Amino acid sequence: MTPAAIVDFLAEREGIARGRSLLRAGASRDDLRSAVACGAVERPRTGVYCTPRLASAQRTAAAHGGEVACASALRRRGVWVLDHEERPHVWVGPHGRTFRHDGCRCVTHRDDGISAFGDVSVVRALVQLATCLGDEAFFAAFESAWHPGLLGETERAEVRAGLRAGQRSPTDIARPDAESGLESILRLRLLRRGIAVECQVRIDGVGRVDFLIDGILIVGSDG
Ligand SMILES: [Zn+2]
Ligand SMILES: [Zn+2]
Structure with missing residues (x-):
């Protein structure tokens, strides 16, 4: 050849x-x-x-032993991810071998399935992220993926099914119109404190505001 x-x-x-x-x-x-x-x-x-x-991310994942996963796979699709470290996240399957390679800083994922090359699906990446980076990061990424249409109804149901029962509550309050990851996280924190919040509210003489809290306090989040 x-x-x-x-x-x-x-x-x-x-x-x-x-x-x-x-x-x-x-x-x-x-x-x-x-x-x-x-x-x-x-x-x-x-x-x-x-x-x-x-793509260099796919090459790094292959060098490590698997597929671009979790935060790395979501970022490559333009999803907002709360993760300052930006290490490569790589899925190698439950029993996959990992390999030494230059400059390895990879986070290895070992959830079920047969890994190969390329990128994991958005659904798998979100399920991985929920365990890897916690529920606030998951919630922001879930809404960020929903907003541009990366997550349809079927995919949202698949994500939910892939999560452990204790990880599912953020999917119940997620919405498709969050405009930034920081906005998502702020709303999640307010809701969890029992604070009533309306999002993307149009107010006469002001314009559209990110949050209206208890009908009187306007909050903007600069994402
Ligand atoms: Zn991860
Ligand atoms: Zn590595």
Whole structure:
């Protein structure tokens, strides 16, 4: 198999595949070595090959042993995530091996399923986030994913089903019109203190305000 044919094979598989799949498709070990040597193909870890154009997050996840997960997968889809560390979160399946690689700061996720390459679904990422970063981060990400339509009714039900019973209450008060993650967190905190709050209220002479608390106090959140 020529380097170009190997690149085509990888491109048909979202840019990444195991070496054994390439061998089965007719590549020899020498073909793989040549493709890496000439720079047409990269090897994020032993036995895994990718095109140089593969997103760096996916390459890091493959080097670590799995898929872009949790906060990392959500951020890549534009979801707002409360996490200042910004470490790579990687799902390797329940018994998946992890691999040493340069600059590894990964957070390993081991929930059930069969991991491969690429990004986990938004549903799986949100369920992972609830356990990994807590309910406020989960709530903000859930609303942030709902707002642009990344979470339909079916997906919201799947997220809820994936959560433990004690993690589900934020999904009962989530709404599709939150405009920033900080707004979501502020509203969650107010509601949990039993404070009545209306969101995105239009007030004559003022315009639209983020929150109206007990009908008298206007709060803006700068997200
Ligand atoms: Zn995580
Ligand atoms: Zn790592």
